[in-house]
Amino acid sequence: MSSNTLEIIQGLAQAAANAYDGNHDERYAYDGKARKIGLRREEGDPILDSRVMDGFKVKFSGDSMCIIYQSDIRLKEVYSGNFESDMERMLNEIKKFLQKEYKAVTGNSITLTKGEDEPQILVQSVSRVRSFVQAYQWYKISKLDSEPVGSPSEDKTDKAIRDFLALNSNKKPKNVTRK
Numbered sequence: 452m453s454s455n456t457l458e459i460i461q462g463l464a465q466a467a468a469n470a471y472d473g474n475h476d477e478r479y480a481y482d483g484k485a486r487k488i489g490l491r492r493e494e495g496d497p498i499l500d501s502r503v504m505d506g507f508k509v510k511f512s513g514d515s516m517c518i519i520y521q522s523d524i525r526l527k528e529v530y531s532g533n534f535e536s537d538m539e540r541m542l543n544e545i546k547k548f549l550q551k552e553y554k555a556v557t558g559n560s561i562t563l564t565k566g567e568d569e570p571q572i573l574v575q576s577v578s579r580v581r582s583f584v585q586a587y588q589w590y591k592i593s594k595l596d597s598e599p600v601g602s603p604s605e606d607k608t609d610k611a612i613r614d615f616l617a618l619n620s621n622k623k624p625k626n627v628t629r630k
Contacts (some may be wrong), residue, residue: 459561459594460511466552467509470545507545514595516563518545519587526582529574538572538586546590562593 505522520541528534546563553561566589575583 456595458557459592462553462557462559463509463511463516463549463561463592465556466549467507469552469556470507470548509549515566515589515591517587517589518542518549519585520545521583521585523577524574524582524584526576526580529582529584535570535572538584539570539588542570542586542588563590564593565590 505520507518507520510517510519520538528537546565550561550563553559568589570586570588572584572586575585577583
């Protein structure tokens, strides 16, 4: 992993970390600057209003990044006609925020390109009214090259250990009777 790759991943991770709850209100932001992500929890006051539980996280694999969005929703939202498009829109809003915040953190721009796969959406029932949704989408990071993770390992076992393991035999000991 080159230092450039490490810097890009650290910048994206810091951009995701800057999306903590309450960050959308300048009163609660660490630097006094409000950051709108597009999440449902940003509506209303974070301390005084009833809370909507949603958020996201990121994970990295090779030259790709996965954005995972999770939320508590009502069943009527699941059965509305545009649920899947709402989830795609939410993932896209998070992607836009990460690109904008990455530029603010590092001073460089980055492009996240949506993968060929459709977003994966998993809805699990919590009660007769509420459900838990988890949606994720993979994005290719523009400045990262697809590098092989590692070369095949070579045998570096010490000769003494190999000799000890060679002493093994498949013979079973005879049962010893005790007097």
